[in-house]
Amino acid sequence: MNSSVLKSAAAPARRSFREQMHLAREDAIVQAVNRLLAEKGFEAMTVDEVAAEVGIAKASLYRHFPSKEDLAAEAMVRTLERAQAFLDTLDATLPPLQRLQGAVRWMLQVQLQGEMPALPSANSSLRATLMAHRGYMDRLMAVSETLGGWIEAAQAEGLLDATLPPIVVLYTLYARACDPVPGFLRSTGEYSDEQIIELLLRTCFQGLAAR
Amino acid sequence: MNSSVLKSAAAPARRSFREQMHLAREDAIVQAVNRLLAEKGFEAMTVDEVAAEVGIAKASLYRHFPSKEDLAAEAMVRTLERAQAFLDTLDATLPPLQRLQGAVRWMLQVQLQGEMPALPSANSSLRATLMAHRGYMDRLMAVSETLGGWIEAAQAEGLLDATLPPIVVLYTLYARACDPVPGFLRSTGEYSDEQIIELLLRTCFQGLAAR
């Protein structure tokens, strides 16, 4: 056997394997960040906790991500990608209003599973980082355009209140991702997660007033 | 003149003056805390910032309050007292549904004025402090009972969705105090505060779906 043949055949495979390991590790990191962001928010989450949860040294974390802000931004990006992927499965299979309800249902499920990273509060250091983060903003725009199209379609069909500006509807839907009500309801122990989601969908789309 | 007479006459007045100064200072402290809690939340707010905003040394702050948690708890208590005082002005003057809407309107106004302290996120160190804080819990119960009575009355009148558990309605109303939508809408520059409040009242009570 020619060693150069071996090399040319094995080298790509080994690099691919390494890359997969690398990606798998980064995935574990981002998952831990996601969970901690959901549990306690950006300010209260510490890099030490992330490292401990992943099971690696803190210095190793900084080989993967340059800062705590970038760590959080990456978690946000992954969540937006998950969201877009889910929206794509809904697209064109249902009437627009039901697609919007499906989107809210998904957000509530992810939140109740403890995997929805908390939005940065008004003046967080994270907010500036995110606004300047190209990957984040691009994906946020993509999701917003998908939802925005559904909103206008649902309004055109007369099923969604057409007197509400679409931006108001969009923000109201987004806000379900960090709604404290699901957590409060769960802490009462009175309702299952499925019941909580159905209740929230009703208050969101039908409102509190009698119909 | 008998000095003991002078003393007995003057001493209470001087102590009252001192007490007023004391209360005025504590009020300034709590106001600063309130503003900072609204702006950046408990974790991101630092005691140094509070001291700087009040214009006193940090050590002086700790003569008034034993810890950062107590500082925040006192701000919460004051806000609950303001809320209860406002609710009392509404009581028995309007139908229950309009009283509930008035309560939400008040919360949104206070929030837009930057005076609504942010609720503690799920696992905040503040949460444990608050749950054990007698003054806070008492006032929270009082507000909840007032609102709870109105909710049941509005449901009995058939104006509020009677198929929703009252606790769900109560939590949904409370959540308006930390709703991120008003801030997002304001940042677009498209709407006045009054318009934002009316839009939020509509989405809250009428829902997003067409009627």
Next chain:
DNA sequence: GTCTATAAATAGATAGAC
């Protein structure tokens, strides 16, 4: 790339003079 060890900055809280 991972680790241990440590820097550098900042947090909450306190000591002690006045």
Next chain:
DNA sequence: GTCTATCTATTTATAGAC
């Protein structure tokens, strides 16, 4: 009661050996 100065713990981030 207020101040300056400081303590102690914790945080983000890095250096340098392997």
